[in-house]
Amino acid sequence: MTNTLPHQVGEYRRPSWNEAVGTALPPRLQVESTSRWMGRAPLIALLALLAVLSLRLSNTAFIDEALYINAGHDYLTHWLTGDGVEAYGDSFSGVPFVYPVLAAVLDTLGGLLLVRGFSLLCVLAATIFIYRALADLGYRSGGMLAAALFALAGPVVFVSALATFDALVIAMLAAALWTGVRKGWGSAAATGAILGLVPIMKYTGAIFIPVVLGVVFLVSPRWRSMLAGVVAAAIPGAAWLAWSDQIATGIAFTTADRTALSPHSTGELVAWMTLDIGILLVAAMVGGLLLARRGPGHALLGLGLLGGGLALPAAQLILGEGVSFHKHMAYSALFLAPLAGYALAKLSMRTWKFLPVAVLLLTALLFGVSRSDAMYNSWVGVQPIVEVIEDDPRPGIYISSATDSLKYHLRDRPEITWETTFSLYPQGQEAIMVSVEDQRFQSVILRTAGTGAPDQDAGQAVLLQALRDSSYYELTATMPAREHSEADVWLVFTRRETA
Incomplete structure (x- = not known):
C-alpha cells in the first residue's frame, strides 16, 4: 500500500514561519483560516x-x-x-x-x-x-x-x-x-x-x-x-x-x-x-x-x-x-x-x-x-501668508509665486483676484516696473529664496527692487518660509492707502 504521508515516521520537517507562529497561538485562535491570515x-x-x-x-x-x-x-x-x-x-x-x-x-x-x-x-x-x-x-x-x-x-x-x-x-x-x-x-x-x-x-x-x-x-x-x-x-x-x-x-x-x-x-x-x-x-x-x-x-x-x-x-x-x-x-x-x-x-x-x-x-x-x-x-507651506491676508483681507489683485496654493486656501474670499508671477516675469523688465508704478496689485507676496530658474529669479529681482523703490508700496509682513533657513523668507508688500 502506498504511503500517503509526506514524511516517514520519525523524520523531522522544519515548519515554515507562519506554521510556527500559528501553532504558538492560543487554541481558540487556531481555526481553519489562521494559516491563511498568517x-x-x-x-x-x-x-x-x-x-x-x-x-x-x-x-x-x-x-x-x-x-x-x-x-x-x-x-x-x-x-x-x-x-x-x-x-x-x-x-x-x-x-x-x-x-x-x-x-x-x-x-x-x-x-x-x-x-x-x-x-x-x-x-x-x-x-x-x-x-x-x-x-x-x-x-x-x-x-x-x-x-x-x-x-x-x-x-x-x-x-x-x-x-x-x-x-x-x-x-x-x-x-x-x-x-x-x-x-x-x-x-x-x-x-x-x-x-x-x-x-x-x-x-x-x-x-x-x-x-x-x-x-x-x-x-x-x-x-x-x-x-x-x-x-x-x-x-x-x-x-x-x-x-x-x-x-x-x-x-x-x-x-x-x-x-x-x-x-x-x-x-x-x-x-x-x-x-x-x-x-x-x-x-x-x-x-x-x-x-x-x-x-x-x-x-x-x-x-x-x-x-x-x-x-x-x-x-x-x-x-x-x-x-x-x-x-x-x-x-x-x-x-x-x-x-x-x-x-x-x-x-x-x-x-x-x-x-x-x-x-x-x-x-x-x-x-x-x-x-x-x-x-x-522642500515644499514651502503658505499658512503664515494665509493668516496675514485673513487678518486684513483687502479687495483687489494679489500676485505671488505661490498663487495656486494661496488661491486654494483663500477661495472663500471672492473679493481677492489672483495673478501669478510666472505670467508677469516673461513680459519683461519694463512691464514689471510699470505694474508697480500703476499700482496694479493690492498685495505682492514674494519669497527671497531663488526658484532655480534664472529667468524667474531675474524677474523677481526686478520686481523686488521696484517695490522697495516705490512710494506706493510698503513691506507689511516678513516671516520665515521654511524652518531653519534664514535665507528663505516670505515678504508681503501692500499698497499704501491714500487719503
Whole structure:
C-alpha cells in the first residue's frame, strides 16, 4: 500500500514561519483560516507601515496640488453653470479635465485630506499589485520583498502623501503589470485598457506602455501582448481625435518640446537619485544579473524592467531638469522593485539566511523616512501668508509665486483676484516696473529664496527692487518660509492707502 504521508515516521520537517507562529497561538485562535491570515500578515503590516509613513507628512497645499484641484473646480463650475474656464492645456502634463475634476470632487467631499488619502490608497493598491504579480509568477517571497522595497522608498512615500495624479498613474501601471501576467483574454484586455488610460492621466506615462507590454510578451502567450497593445493604442488615439486641440500644447510644453524649468547639474541630480533609490537600483541590477543566468528571455525581462526604471531619470539627466525629479523616482521604484525583490529572495537562501535581507530592509526604511521628510519639507507651506491676508483681507489683485496654493486656501474670499508671477516675469523688465508704478496689485507676496530658474529669479529681482523703490508700496509682513533657513523668507508688500 502506498504511503500517503509526506514524511516517514520519525523524520523531522522544519515548519515554515507562519506554521510556527500559528501553532504558538492560543487554541481558540487556531481555526481553519489562521494559516491563511498568517501568510498575509507581512503584507498587512507593510501596508500599515506605509500608511503611517504617509500620514505623518502634513503641510498646506503645494503648488501642483492646488493647481489641479483649482482647475478641477473651474471645470466643474463651467459644466454646471456655463461660466468660462481658463485654458489649462499648456501647463498640465495630463488631460486637464480628467484627474483635476476627480481631485475637485474629492476635495468637495472631504477637502485636501481626502484627495491625499486617495493618493495613499492608490500607492497601497500598487504595493499589493506588485506582490500579486510576482506571486502569480511563482515568486511569492520575491514578491513580498519587492513590495517592501517599493513601499519603503522615499519617493513612493512622498507621492503617497501628495494630491497629484502620480499616485494614480503608478497604481494603474502596477495593475497593468498584474493583469498582464494573469491568464485569459479578459485580463489581457484589461491590461490594454489600463495602459491606454495612462497617457491620458500623464502624457509621459506613454513611455511605460512598451515596458509593460514587453513584460506581458515575455511571460505569457504572445497573443495576450498583441491584444493588450491594440487596446492600449486605441484609447489614447480616440482621446486625441476628441481633444487634440486642448491637449496638443500641453504635450508639447511638458514633454515633446520641454526645456529645463529648474536647471540642475548632472552631479546634483545623480546625488538625489543615489539618495532616493540608490539601494533599490543596486539590488535591481544584481537581480537583473541573476535573472539573466536563467536564459535570454529572462535577460530581456531584466533589461526591460531596468529600462523602465531608468527612463524618466535618464531623460531629466539629459535635460538637466530638477522639476518633479523626486516624484519621478517613484515610477523608477515601481519597475526596479521586482528585480530587487528577486535578488533579495535569492540572498535570503544563502548561509546567513534572512539577516542581510533584514539589514537591507532596515536601511531602506531609514532612507525612506529621511528622504520623504526632505522632499516634503522642500515644499514651502503658505499658512503664515494665509493668516496675514485673513487678518486684513483687502479687495483687489494679489500676485505671488505661490498663487495656486494661496488661491486654494483663500477661495472663500471672492473679493481677492489672483495673478501669478510666472505670467508677469516673461513680459519683461519694463512691464514689471510699470505694474508697480500703476499700482496694479493690492498685495505682492514674494519669497527671497531663488526658484532655480534664472529667468524667474531675474524677474523677481526686478520686481523686488521696484517695490522697495516705490512710494506706493510698503513691506507689511516678513516671516520665515521654511524652518531653519534664514535665507528663505516670505515678504508681503501692500499698497499704501491714500487719503
